[in-house]
Structures are given as C-alpha cells and as structure tokens.
Amino acid sequence: MSESYDRGLVEDFGRWTEFSAGMWAWVFHKFTGWVLVGYLFTHISVLSTSLQGAQAYNNTLSGLEGLALVRILEVGLLAVAVFHILNGIRLLFVDLGVGLEAQDKSFYASLVLTGVIVVASVPTFLAGAF
C-alpha cells in the first residue's frame, strides 16, 4: 500500500457544533480538572505565608482579597469547582451503572445547576469588592 493520508484530528474545535453531550462533558471535566489542580498548588503556596507568622499571612490574604480581579476569579473558581463536582457525581453514577439512559440529560442538568449556584453566589462573593 502506498502512502496513506493522515487527516489528523477531525474534531478540532472548529467542529464544535457537532460535539455530543458526552463529549462536552469530557472536555469540560478535563478543563476544570486542570484549573483545579493549578489552583491547588497556588492555594498551598499562598497559605505557606503562615509559616512566616501571622503578620505575613494576614497581609497576603487581605492584600489579595482587596483586589477586585481576585474576587472575580473566585467566582470563576466556584463555577469550575461546582461543575467538576456535579459532573463528577454524574460520572460516579455512570461508573456504578445507574441511569446510563439519561447520561446526556444529566450532563445538561449539571450545567444548569452549576449556572444557578454560581449566579446565586455572586452577591456573597462580590460583597464589598467594588
């Protein structure tokens, strides 16, 4: 057989309208996962200021919390964490073999619920930020 042609990955994001629910769930779960891991390392680093005493800890935290950008990013963090948790629960059910027929509906439900929880939490998160 002479050379064959490697078309490469057909599902590049240009074809996003053709993605199925299950595929979106996989993409988002991966993306939110990476963000959360990145945050975990950052979080421990920030908290490490406690090793230098109360003053350093307090200054760092209040300094960060004073920045409006940080407050907004926290809302983003909430969205990412809530989605990962809700879709994670969906995946746990799939792994147990429960509710496989409704797997795409449960993905949409977790998206909607994430939105609802994030919107409801915005006032608390952004109180006093501006």
Added chain:
Amino acid sequence: MSTQTPESETETETEPEAEAEPPATKSHQQRRMDDKRARAEARDEAAAQAATEFEGETVELKVFRYDPEVEGKEEPRFDSFTVPFEKGMTVLDALIFARDEYDSSLTFRHSCRQAVCGSDAFFVNGRQRLGCQTQMGDLEWPVRVEPLPHQDVVKDLVVEMDHFYDQMESVQPFFDPDELPDGELEEQRQDRENRENIKLSTRCIWCGACMSSCNIAAGDNQYLGPAAINAAYRFYMDEREGEQKRQERLEIIEQEHGVWRCQTQFSCTEVCPKDIPLTEHIQELKREAVKENLKFW
C-alpha cells in the same frame, strides 16, 4: 450508450433514404423498421436530456476526494454531485449513482447494503454512520460524506482498517473451553438468561464506527477501543467460556491501555449502527476487574 442494441445505430445512418419513400409502397418489415428507428431516436433524445436535467427533486452530494496517484487529488478536496432524490434512497445509493453516472474513479467500500457486513461506515454530516443504513431523507442537505476520522485515508472514502483489526484480534475473540462435554455429539449449552445478557454484544459487525468516534482512541494509539472490549465482553460473559481463557482475557483488557482508558464519553454507544450499548459493557468489565482484584486482599 451501451444499453442500446447495435441494429439501431446502423439504421439511423440510412435514415434520410427511408423517409423519402411513400408509406403505401412499404413492406410490412419496412414499416416495422421505421417505427423501431423512430422509437430509438425518441429514446436517444430522452436519455440525452435526462443526463443534464433531472425531473423532480435533486440533492447535492459533497464527497471527500483524495488520490495520491492523481494530479489534482493529491491534496484532499470535495467534489459535488447532483443526485436525483427518490424516497427511501440511502447514502450508499447516492454514492453508487454518483460513481456510475459521473465519476467512476470514486472509491468506497460496500458489500451487503443491508447493514451486516460493516464495510460502508462513513462520516456523514459530521457523524459516523453506515452508508446503507442512512436515509438521504433523514439528513440535512447538501449531504457531506467523508472517510472515517482518526484513520489514515488510502483513497477517497477508503480508510486503513488494519489498526482496528489488530485491536480486535488482540483480545483473542474466540472460544476456548477448559473441557469439552463427554460424548462426541454433545452440545455446549448456554441457558436463556445468559444468552440474553450477551445478545447485544454479539451484534458487532466490525465496521469501526465506534473506534473512530472515540476521542481517547484518537489520542492514544494503544487503546483497545470499544469494539475490541465489547468483543472481550461477549466471550467473558458467556458461561461456555473456559475459566483459564476468561482469566487471560481479563488480563488483556485490564492493562493500562484497556478498559481504564475509557472516559465514558458515550460517543461509541451513540454511533453504533447495531445499537450495542458499548459504554455499558465497558463499564461492566471495569467493575468486574475491580472485583476480581479486590479478592486478593
């Protein structure tokens, strides 16, 4: 036209002379020949017209073309064919029409045209489907036909299937009982319940649509793929299988690039033309592997 009989061709050449004769002096045979000629001419005209226009609805078929040996097709392109639409026609019908009427170099695999051989899996309007099983009327027009994704294209719609077959073979999809029943003509029996359990998994026609739809199979070349794991399931869950073989099979599919790669994307289940619940079968095997390993402790 090849369908025409040779006689009519010679007759049209002598046409001017025959028409000049008055009908009364014609013999019976002569009249018959005249009629035959007239009919042949009418047929010719109709055929010539049909080749350029179609009565009724037509659908545009866009097909992926690639041929490393032909100039102009070394880089992939899309060719458009206008195909007359008939109720009930499938994508395969449309492709065959395009090949027969327009371009005989259009290449694609097909055989049974009834969804049992698994030859004609294509990527139609962004989804893996069997050509013979997909109604043109069910699709959005124009219809776009491409070769299966994630596999190397040999020519036009033909893809390399070797990798798929390798993965299928690697789970050793055959029976190997520990012992055969006594008596030469004794059957190896399976009860109804067991048959029901594995019934769906036996339907696989090795078309490759599932593996082509899986993003993990696309990224990780060593992943066995849904079809291979389903094949393993079919034998693993069959009570006629020998215990020895069962353990071997489990060891094959519980390797790093076996069942654990599945991320429950469900694309395989969605595109399977035989409606096999592939993800469910893979999940059952994962649970089975966990249970078997837990027994150790």
Added chain:
Amino acid sequence: MAERYSSFRSGSTTWLLQRLTAAFLVVVLAFHFFNLHFVTHAYEIEFAGSQARMETLGYYVTMVLFLVTATFHGVNGVYNALVNQGIDGKAKRAAQIVLGVAGILLVVQGVRVANALAGF
C-alpha cells in the same frame, strides 16, 4: 489464583482510588467552600481565625485528609489525561517522576502549613 501475585499491574486500583477519593472530595470540598465563603467570608480570613479552626483536632485531621486525597485525585487525573493524549516512552517516564515528586512536595508543604496554623 496462585498464578497472580500482584494486583498492582492492573489499573483497577488507581481507577477505584480515583472514584473513592472523588466521593470523599465531593463532600469535603463542598464543605470547605461553604465554610470559607459563606460561613466565614473570604475577606474576613486572618491568622487567628484560621488558627482557631485548625486547633480543633477533627478539623485538622479532615484538612490533612483533604490535602492528601485532593493531591492524589488531581495528580492522578493529570497523569490519566496525559496517557489519554498518547504520551509514551521517555515522556511518560518523565511525567511520572515530575508528577510524583510534585505530589509529594505538595503534601509535605501542606502538612507544614497545617502544623503552623494549628500551633504544633
């Protein structure tokens, strides 16, 4: 099954652990968020408050468990994402080492932080 001595070659252990840590984290992460954004607000957090929480043994133990399970779940998740992507050979070995070391360092540092806050 005397022929098989180690279940470790199978991926079933990590697969199961990923799910078990997931179930634990669903509860604890939700609790952590709730505690630190709704019960106490993020901008109100300071050393004395953190210390008060960490000094209670139950909270301390939960937080350390939280750290260990989250690190395992996260690092294992990243490793799996890479394997799915097709990582192989030397790159795979490198990823295993880097991720393993990063995970251990994170847990060590996290425990040091916990101890500093708890006053140990």
